Amino acid sequence: MLKHWPPLNALRGFEAAARLGSFHKAAEALNLTQSAISQQIRSLESYLEQPLFHRTGRSVSLTDAGHDLLSTAQVMLQQLAVGIRRLDQYRKPNQLVVNTTPAFARHWLLPRLADFHARCPEVDLWLFTSFDAPDMSSQTIDLAIRDDLGPQAECSFSVLHQDRLYPACHPALPETGRTTLHGEREMDWSHWQLEGGEAVGQQGKGLNFSDPGLLLDAAGEGLGIALVSQLLAQRLVDEGRLQALSAQRVRGPAWSCLVHRDSQDDPLARQFLAWLRAALGSD
Structure with a gap:
């Protein structure tokens, strides 16, 4: 990382002059005087301790160093412009920022978003x-729905749904020689055993997944048997891609909600939470 950076205006002036092949045209494009463009480029050359342009009379052309810097400057300025334009989304009057886990988003929320959009x-x-719970005090998030949440300062906390877990696999998976798929936290087979779950042929070795959504996808693709979330697996069951290996159910994670204090009276947040609670209650 550089200790000191060249002025951004000097880089803009250099890029315009290099792209247009003229200090005069660069000045017109940036609504500056030609003298200002010349000064910006001289300051940049002084900072870099090498010339960027060959100057012959009133014409200019890039040195080898100038050609090298031009490609870097154009990429940097383009990325900066895109990043600044992306910030416009934070000024949208009706925006609601919702954080959740990739698994919940993919397997439960995404299939229901059309219904929410039609209603609201x-x-x-x-x-x-995100895979990790957000820090609501430092991130621009209105509310979070996750299975790894606890109370946080300046937020209201509530439990929305108590999940249940059960072992499952693809219906076409042979009964013998099944690979065991292992997850983390409650999706680990040790949790099933500690909760008194019956043996369904699970083994200590197999395939391991840190993402519960990927674990569920693997089971639905017929890779092996897995301990799955009753809430998240329902769509795969309805599609005939998963079947339970036991009638037994054990305690799963609690899906909870954090609402930032600045969003607690926001009608948009209230609409989303009302829809969410109704949808979770129907599952």
């Missing part, structure tokens, strides 16, 4: 997924 078309929803 005025809500400009931004779905932000």
